[in-house]
């Protein structure tokens with residue numbers, strides 16, 4: 001490359017797009033036409049940068065060292081040590097600081113100057129080059145025309161395992177994982193923009209389909225499309241009133257100052273939001289209210305007889321809420337936006353959700369919707385279905401199948417609410433924006449499709465298989481709870497003495513990955529437990545129809561897709577450390593199978 005400032009193979013500092021952060025990169029080439037340099041970061045990410053976004057390393061080292069004493073919250077976090085970790089320090093900035101730097105670009109200059117101290121905290125400890133990183137320089141890559149063209153490395157989730165002990169991985173990774181930058185946007189999923197149109201139409205249509213099928217004597221796919229009731233049957237003002245009352249009751253219980261105030265995971269700004277985790281209190285009061293209502297003669301079988309109207313009303317509320325969320329997100333600071341839902345395409349972003357934690361004062365809309373009206377509503381509906389079964393089948397007590405389905409699912413929900421704090425370390429709360437997908441999912445999908453087994457049993461009595469169901473439930477629940485609690489405890493306090501026996505891999509973000517214990521068995525042990533439980537509560541519905549097995553089928557699809565979404569996200573965040581994890585823990589959900 002004659003007459004260009006930086007030469008192929010040269011180590012320089014490359015600015016991360018949209019931020020003021022510079023990372024150590026290697027120059028791979030220069031395109032005279034576009035006048036862009038192709039550079040590769042330590043985690044294998046390739047970008048095309050303008051000359052003005054590249055600096056010499058020499059000048060940087062002195063500057064950054066002199067500033068490195070200041071500590072941003074993100075930086076402080078990156079110092080937390082996993083129990084198995086040695087004294088080696090992670091030599092990278094946290095993703096938090098990268099995003100914070102991105103905001104700086106739009107900040108007024110006085111604020112910008114104040115923040116500059118923090119954002120220039122790029123640690124420049126000598127880096128040991130990864131082999132891939134070295135060899136990239138040999139072959140001149142094809143250059144693209146874009147301003148910043150991010151080429152993602154091939155997913156390598158199914159790579160063969162290496163015979164390295166986790167301790168050895170730690171040593172190696174601490175060197176390699178240096179200076180891994182974070183993306184500022186993620187690739188579109190759910191089929192992208194076209195997919196978003198499809199899901200917007202398909203998801204409500206599917207709810208309608210199962211609600212109509214569940215009531216038929218012979219709910220079969222052969223009955224497709226089910227006979228549609230006249231339009232006016234969808235609408236019932238009273239049903240809408242009940243739904244609004246229910247949401248308001250849950251909102252009231254949520255804001256009452258009872259129960260713990262838990263801290264969420266640190267945001268890109270370093271801030272930690274507070275959440276009132278009083279879900280168990282909310283379901284207890286709701287259960288007492290339902291019992292009191294029955295005692296006072298309120299006919300809860302109304303829920304069964306008006307299932308369609310209640311679903312329609314809830315759907316309406318979820319659409320209004322999604323519209324509000326979209327508008328709300330337009331006034332949000334860039335730092336408050338989720339990485340995934342900001343493609344610029346209105347339909348996709350409306351579907352996926354733009355803002356990470358939309359709040360009205362301290363009222364967190366995403367947390368509330370995910371944990372309260374739909375989840376507790378699921379149990380209320382199941383209970384109403386048990387009453388409807390007694391009425392329809394002229395029984396003195398609900399059938400055993402109905403009791404099992406009710407108890408199993410109640411246990412699942414109560415457990416979720418009892419361990420409500422653990423939701424704060426899940427994908428939805430940490431990464432996903434709040435838009436139609438989650439609003440509809442939480443408010444409509446959960447209460448009106450997860451109740452399908454109970455709904456089906458009202459008019460389809462079934463001989464049950466209790467012992468097998470019970471065994472599966474116990475095993476599934478144990479795996480689910482233990483693995484979720486292990487990850488949650490580790491994320492909250494990596495130095496927790498109770499976890500000191502676990503092996504970990506450090507990553508460039510300062511967070512570590514568990515590589516033994518439940519998270520050393522498969523990459524998503526919690527999904528495995530969840531799937532076994534789903535099987536346990538499908539069995540009591542027997543095998544006469546496919547409909548009550550819908551949850552099982554849907555859940556497999558959902559969790560496989562979720563797993564691959566999470567894999568890409570973690571690969572983006574943790575780079576080579578994630579690859580090491582995948583090489584060590586080969587299977588995703590089911591040991592030796594998948």
Ligand SMILES: NC(=O)c1ccc[n+]([C@@H]2O[C@H](COP(=O)([O-])OP(=O)(O)OC[C@H]3O[C@@H](n4cnc5c(N)ncnc54)[C@H](OP(=O)(O)O)[C@@H]3O)[C@@H](O)[C@H]2O)c1
Pocket residue numbers: 425426427428430480484487490491511512513514515519523524526527530558562566569570581
């Ligand atoms: N019933 C339903 O409809 C339904 C639907 C979906 C999910 N769920 C359940 O909800 C629960 C939460 O699921 P989720 O999808 O949010 O995923 P999750 O497994 O709870 O969270 C994934 C996150 O955990 C962290 N992580 C991954 N591997 C790790 C490791 N080895 N060590 C430490 N941290 C690691 C990563 O985040 P960080 O590294 O950024 O911390 C990753 O993004 C699960 O039990 C699932 O079964 C239920």
Ligand SMILES: CC(C)CCC[C@@H](C)[C@H]1CC[C@H]2C3=C(CC[C@]12C)[C@@]1(C)CC[C@H](O)C(C)(C)[C@@H]1CC3
Pocket residue numbers: 203370371375412413415416417423426428437438440441442445446
């Ligand atoms: C197809 C779309 C409409 C998908 C919508 C997905 C949501 C319905 C789910 C995404 C995350 C899920 C979830 C629970 C319920 C269903 C979701 C909101 C959960 C609250 C159920 C109780 C569990 O104990 C849980 C707290 C672990 C769980 C968290 C994730």
